[in-house]
Amino acid sequence: MSDIIRRDPRAEWIARNRLHPLHAAMQPAQASWVGPNGIIRKNVHGIGFIGPNGIKRIDRSGAQQGGTVKRTTTADVLLPLHQVIDPAFYIAVVPDMVGGRLSSHDRDLLGLAHSLAGTEGAVLAVVFGEHKESAFDTAGVDRLLLLEGAEFAGYSPEQRVQGLRAVDNQFDPRHWLLPDSRSGGGELGRRFAASMGERPATRVWQVKDAQATGRAGAGREDIARPVSRLILAAAECAEPVSETRHEALPVELSTNIARSLPRIEDLGAVAVDPALIPMAEAEFIFSGGNGVKDWDLFHRTAVALGATEGASRVAVDDGFMTRDRQVGASGTWVTARVYVAVGISGAIQHLQGIGACDKVVAINLDPTCDMIKRADLSVIGESAAILQALIEAVEAYRNEAKRDAA
Secondary structure, eight states, X not given: OOOOOOOOHHHHHHHHXXXXXXXXXXXXXXOEEEOTTSOEEEOGGGSSEEOTTSOEEOOOSSTTTTOOOSOOOOOOOOOOEEOOSSOSSEEEEOOOOGGGSOOHHHHHHHHHHHXXXXXXXXXXXXXXXOOOXXXXXXXXXXXXXXXXXXGGSSSOHHHHHHHHHHHHHHHOOSEEEEEOSTTTHHHHHHHHHHHHTOOOEEEEEEEEXXXXXXXXXXXXXXXXXXXXXXXXXXXXSSOOOOSOEEOOEEEOOSSOOOOOOOOSOOOOOOOOOGGGSOGGGOSEEEXXXXXXXXXXXXXXXXXXXXXXXXXXXXXXXXXXXXXXXXBSTTSBOXXXXXXXXXXXXXXXXXXXXXXXXXXXXXXXXXXXXXXXXXXXXXXXXXXXXXXXXXXXXXXXXXXXXXXXXX
16 A cells, blocks of 8 residues: 555635635534533534545544544445436437547546536537547446457547447447547548538537537637537536446447448558657657656666656756746646656646646656645656666567567
8 A cells, every 4th residue: 555645636725715615614614623611512413524526435544533643544335326227318429538548538528418408418429440448437437339350449439430320320329539639530520411411510628508619719808609519618618527426337239330332541650759749739748857867877768768858957958958847837738648757756746737637647756745645646766767668668668669569
């Protein structure tokens, strides 16, 4: 077990925001007070606290009673199950599934679908090809349709449109939601709209009162229109589902999907130099800070991992990295799927800049620094030894893959 105390940034934000509906529940209850007769009264109902999901949690470690806590464990909270036995309608979502997993953009889209479905509708997620996601239930998926097969592998927009047409014929969703992204959702959504003869609402960042509001004019203007059947939503279009878990029941198509003659040949991914990828678009960032003492080793590790290099403001000010590689509120806000912070303590500006990253890995000597508290995975130790071991592990993995291929 880890001795590190994990913070809940969302709960802390609710506790500071007096206008939030859960603000009162996040305030600590008065445990004891002196009565009119001088007798100390204890509030037996004040034991525990209300978590961010509205569930009462009891801390039995002794921290609430002022005891000495040697080890803190995080108990898994079983979220209430949201079931739709017989859906009155469906809200279909086609996530990007970059890397075979739900991205933060996909989860925002599922949150929007959940708000449109209400209590009578069900959220239907349509996923192409193989995936690695295991948290469809907590992301808000009521029904899961997997369209697998070699015809959907790689870049196959024409065949995927045929698959969506088959889903539309069988389930007749009230709304179709796709991410308006450069990862495939934007193009697929527009192709699908053209085949359906629908006029989609694009770059939608808000759906409220039967109105869809989207960006226009290079992001300087907003256009509101009635909610269309096909919505291409931007990131942060809604809050992701966090208060409930869903069934994610598998469903299948009752008919075969028509095979289309491909006019596009997928030649596979093109190798790209990670150093040329803009920080705001990078999926894998390897960032260094004041704790990095061997920068040559840092650069070799980034090359071995195939990651885009980043840096903290201290490293940039000291001249170890260029200004365009600075991550944080005073540099570049990043949305990487994996962010590795080497020797970065975690100033508030830096933590703001990586707030949208999916997974954060921290390598640091100080187990109490803010970056360790923010990280999903922490490695405590000297960065030079860890980076050298990381290079050796990557090389061993690649050599074994070559032997297996031979």
